[in-house]
Amino acid sequence: MKWTSHRACTSAIASDMGLPQKPMTEGCIYPDQVGMHKANKGNSVEGVNMDYPHHFDTDSRIRSLILLLRKKVLNGDKINPFVLGCLCHLIQDRAVHPHSDSRYQDFMEDMARFRIKYEWRMESLPLWGGSILYNLSDVLTFDNPHNPEGALKEGYQKSLAILRSILQNPYLPDGLQKRYAHCELFLRSHKKTRYAYWMFTYLNPLAPIYFVLDVNAICSRDIVKRYGYIKKRTVSKGIILIYVTVFVSMIHCSFLGLWTLFFSFAGIMITTRFNVPGELITNMEWYLFPGECKQ
Numbered sequence: 001m002k003w004t005s006h007r008a009c010t011s012a013i014a015s016d017m018g019l020p021q022k023p024m025t026e027g028c029i030y031p032d033q034v035g036m037h038k039a040n041k042g043n044s045v046e047g048v049n050m051d052y053p054h055h056f057d058t059d060s061r062i063r064s065l066i067l068l069l070r071k072k073v074l075n076g077d078k079i080n081p082f083v084l085g086c087l088c089h090l091i092q093d094r095a096v097h098p099h100s101d102s103r104y105q106d107f108m109e110d111m112a113r114f115r116i117k118y119e120w121r122m123e124s125l126p127l128w129g130g131s132i133l134y135n136l137s138d139v140l141t142f143d144n145p146h147n148p149e150g151a152l153k154e155g156y157q158k159s160l161a162i163l164r165s166i167l168q169n170p171y172l173p174d175g176l177q178k179r180y181a182h183c184e185l186f187l188r189s190h191k192k193t194r195y196a197y198w199m200f201t202y203l204n205p206l207a208p209i210y211f212v213l214d215v216n217a218i219c220s221r222d223i224v225k226r227y228g229y230i231k232k233r234t235v236s237k238g239i240i241l242i243y244v245t246v247f248v249s250m251i252h253c254s255f256l257g258l259w260t261l262f263f264s265f266a267g268i269m270i271t272t273r274f275n276v277p278g279e280l281i282t283n284m285e286w287y288l289f290p291g292e293c294k295q
C-alpha cells in the first residue's frame with residue numbers, strides 16, 4: 001500500500017477512536033522506513049521485527065504485536081500510539097498484493113486515488129475476543145484482489161476492528177461470566193481431584209519438566225485460568241508419557257521407571273476431569289478473569 005493510503009486509513013482510525021493523530025500516522029509508515037533503512041527508532045517495534053520484506057511472515061508479526069498490546073491493556077500499562085500505527089501498517093498491507101506481485105504497482109496507484117468513505121466509517125464491525133489469535137489468517141484473508149477501492153476499505157476496516165478489539169475492556173464479558181461461574185464452582189467443589197493432580201504430577205521424577213510446562217498455571221491467581229493452562233498442556237504431557245513408556249520398556253521396568261509411568265499417567269487422567277470450557281481457554285490471554293481482579 002502507498003503511504004497516502006496508509007495515512008488515509010490510519011488518520012481516519014485515529015479520529016474514529018479518539019487517538020493521537022501524529023504518532024499513529026508516523027507509525028503507519030514506519031515499517032516501510034525500516035525497509036528503506038531510514039528508520040530512526042530501530043528495526044524492531046516492542047521487540048517485533050519490522051525488517052523487510054514485511055510481507056514475509058506478516059501474520060506472526062501481527063499476532064505478536066496484538067498479544068503484546070493486549071497484555072499491556074490487561075496490566076493497565078500505557079499503549080504507545082506509534083506502535084498502534086505500525087500494527088495498522090502490517091494489517092493494511094495484508095489487504096493488497098505483495099510487493100513481489102506483478103500487479104503491485106498499478107494496483108497501488110489506483111488505490112491511492114480513493115479516499116475513506118463516510119459510509120465505511122458508519123458500518124458496524126466485529127469486536128474480537130481471544131479467538132482472533134487462532135483465526136488471524138482467516139481474518140486477514142485477501143478479500144479484494146482485483147478491486148483497489150475494496151482493498152482500501154478492507155485495510156481500513158480490518159485495522160480499525162483489530163485496534164478496537166485490542167483496546168476493549170479488559171474484563172471478562174457478560175456472555176462468558178456464566179460459564180466462568182459454573183466452571184469455578186465445579187473446580188472449587190473438586191478439591192480432592194485438584195490435590196491429586198498436584199500430588200501425582202509433582203511427586204514424580206519428571207517434576208522439573210512438568211514445572212516448566214505448568215509455570216503459567218502456577219503463576220495464575222485465578223482458579224479457572226490455572227486449570228485452563230493445565231488442560232492446555234495435556235498434549236505435551238501425553239507426548240512425554242509416550243517417551244517415558246518407550247524408555248521404561250527399554251530398561252526392563254525398573255521401580256523408578258514404573259513409578260514415573262504410573263504417576264505421569266495418573267496426572268494426565270486427572271487433568272481430563274477439569275472441565276474448563278474451550279471458550280474460556282481461548283480467552284485466557286485476552287481478558288482478566290474475576291480471580292485476578294480481587295485484591
Ligand SMILES: [Zn+2]
Pocket residue numbers: 001031032054089093
Ligand atoms: Zn509496507
